[in-house]
Amino acid sequence: QQQVKQSPQSLIVQKGGISIINCAYENTAFDYFPWYQQFPGKGPALLIAIRPDVSEKKEGRFTISFNKSAKQFSLHIMDSQPGDSATYFCAVSGNTPLVFGKGTRLSVIA
Amino acid sequence: DAGVIQSPRHEVTEMGQEVTLRCKPISGHDYLFWYRQTMMRGLELLIYFNNNVPIDDSGMPEDRFSAKMPNASFSTLKIQPSEPRDSAVYFCASSFGGVNTEAFFGQGTRLTVV
Numbered sequence: 001q002q003q004v005k006q007s008p009q010s011l012i013v014q015k016g017g018i019s020i021i022n023c024a025y026e027n028t029a030f031d032y033f034p035w036y037q038q039f040p041g042k043g044p045a046l047l048i049a050i051r052p053d054v055s056e057k058k059e060g061r062f063t064i065s066f067n068k069s070a071k072q073f074s075l076h077i078m079d080s081q082p083g084d085s086a087t088y089f090c091a092v093s094g095n096t097p098l099v100f101g102k103g104t105r106l107s108v109i110a
Numbered sequence: 111d112a113g114v115i116q117s118p119r120h121e122v123t124e125m126g127q128e129v130t131l132r133c134k135p136i137s138g139h140d141y142l143f144w145y146r147q148t149m150m151r152g153l154e155l156l157i158y159f160n161n162n163v164p165i166d167d168s169g170m171p172e173d174r175f176s177a178k179m180p181n182a183s184f185s186t187l188k189i190q191p192s193e194p195r196d197s198a199v200y201f202c203a204s205s206f207g208g209v210n211t212e213a214f215f216g217q218g219t220r221l222t223v224v
Contacts, residue, residue, distance in 0.1 A: 031210060032210035032211070034212070041217070042217060042218075043114075043201050043203075043215030043216050043217050043218050044153070044201075044215050045214075045215065046212045046213075046214075049212065089152075089153065093209055093210040094210060095209065095210070096166075096209060097141075097143055097155050097158050097166075097209040097213075098143075098155070098209070098210075098213055099155070100152055100153040101152070102152045103152060103153075
């Protein structure tokens with residue numbers, strides 16, 4: 001059973017547009033919800049993370065929206081740029097190590 | 111700090127051979143994780159250590175896999191004997207202060223078993 005479900009699998013966005021990636025989880029014990037970004041040939045790197053005591057966190061063009069009652073969280077990338085083209089993973093953690101979603105391959109086209 | 115360092119970056123080996131992957135975590139980090147990434151299964155946790163002690167190895171696929179952490183600055187993941195289905199990218203990651211904090215990943219070892 002997947003502990004976290006991520007969608008979509010792939011996403012194509014025009015330069016300057018908004019990219020939105022969603023994740024849903026089941027276990028209410030999770031208390032750490034990060035998003036990781038991975039470029040080809042590299043390891044995943046933390047992009048932004050949220051704890052369940054807030055509903056939104058913004059860092060530059062990247063925003064996490066968190067809906068505790070729906071057990072969902074999403075990543076919004078504003079003004080998407082070609083350099084944002086990468087694979088994005090949501091993850092969840094409580095008292096166990098990070099469990100990752102299957103990933104979303106984002107392509108930002110000019 | 112140079113980050114998490116893994117070696118080798120690429121490994122090609124024949125089926126049945128022993129493979130050893132190496133990891134140097136970030137100095138001062140007290141948690142170390144080994145993950146495996148494949149197209150089909152994504153990023154899977156294999157095993158993790160806290161203060162050099164293995165805490166959970168339930169993700170290790172078979173007895174052919176073993177991991178050690180002899181000291182705070184070094185860990186190995188060994189596969190013996192290797193099989194073609196072990197082909198994947200293996201990542202080591204480390205964190206400080208807990209499992210629900212930022213994990214810093216190495217660049218990975220791409221393993222190909224032929």
